[in-house]
Amino acid sequence: MSPYRKRVLFVCEHDGGSSRVCAAYLDSLAGDRYEALAAALEPSAGVRPEAAWSLSEDQVAVADGPGRPMTAELADVMDRIVTLGFTLNPDVARHVAREEWGIPDLAGRQMQEVRVIRDTIRRLVERLVARLDTEAAVR
Secondary structure, three states: OOOEEEEEEEEOOOOOOOHHHHHHHOOOOOOOEEEEEEEEEEOOOOOOOOHHHHHOOOOOOOOOOOOOOOOOOOHHOOOOEEEOOOOOOOOOOOOEEEEEEEOHHHHHHHHHHHHHHHHHHHHHHHHHHHHHHHHHHHO
């Protein structure tokens, strides 16, 4: 039986850009310890080209396909929720640790802006992994 991996949900407006980039970096950096999921308030049909291209520059794979809708049921089975650019209703999954990252949408941005956002996301995910690892070591 494989060990339990804490589940981290990244939520953005459309689940086509920022949340997928976050999930891809968490998978890349610590997929052996944490399960990354991405969801959206209004799911998109697939990954935005800006997200896929920026991750390919960093040799990080991203899952394509339709976005996953954010639901209360999904939130309830997470260990942590990270919202990107909005505040989640405080009544949703009250027991789940949460963070808010002020990450802008990638849609329609020039590639240089997308790279800056991607690099910011990578650093935030690296810090998240360090915090999660520290929390796990304390328990």
